[in-house]
Amino acid sequence: MKISERKLHVEPRPAEEDFTVKVAFATHDRQSVDQHFGSCKSMLVYGVNAQEWHLLEAIEYADLSADTHNKLPTRISDLTGCAAVFCNACGASAIRQLLEKNIHPVKVTEGREIHDLLVTVRDELSGEPGGWLARAMKRKAQEDESGLKKAQRLSQLIDEEW
16 A cells, blocks of 8 residues: 555455445545545445445545546556446546446536435345446356356366376
8 A cells, every 4th residue: 555545444344245246436525426536535435235335445545746647547456346436527548447447437416425325226236236237246246156166166176086
């Protein structure tokens, strides 16, 4: 972790596999989405499933005068495992880089309450997810299946005679 950022991990930290998706919010006031992705002062990362959500991490970025383009790799890396990032705006380069990492940027109006967005994601998980959420769930199911196949293959290799 660089000096340009601080990360708070919430303890006891729930297991990420307990959640269907992880989502991030670009926020300064920690109550609403009120920041541009590339220049946000902080991010909140939540784990969400059909019953609940939990804050997993709070990330604060130092106010450095470096251009936004140089900040993008760190910010995107901080969101590893997230299915989406909610923000007020996101530049074309950031959108491309986020999508390459399977993180969907979701533009929302400034001041949209994080709590309301979490309720929406949770409710959509309980019903018929669409758009980015459906794609994220499909990708997670494929990863889980791939992991299961690898575990089965390793088990078979262990059982084989040498």
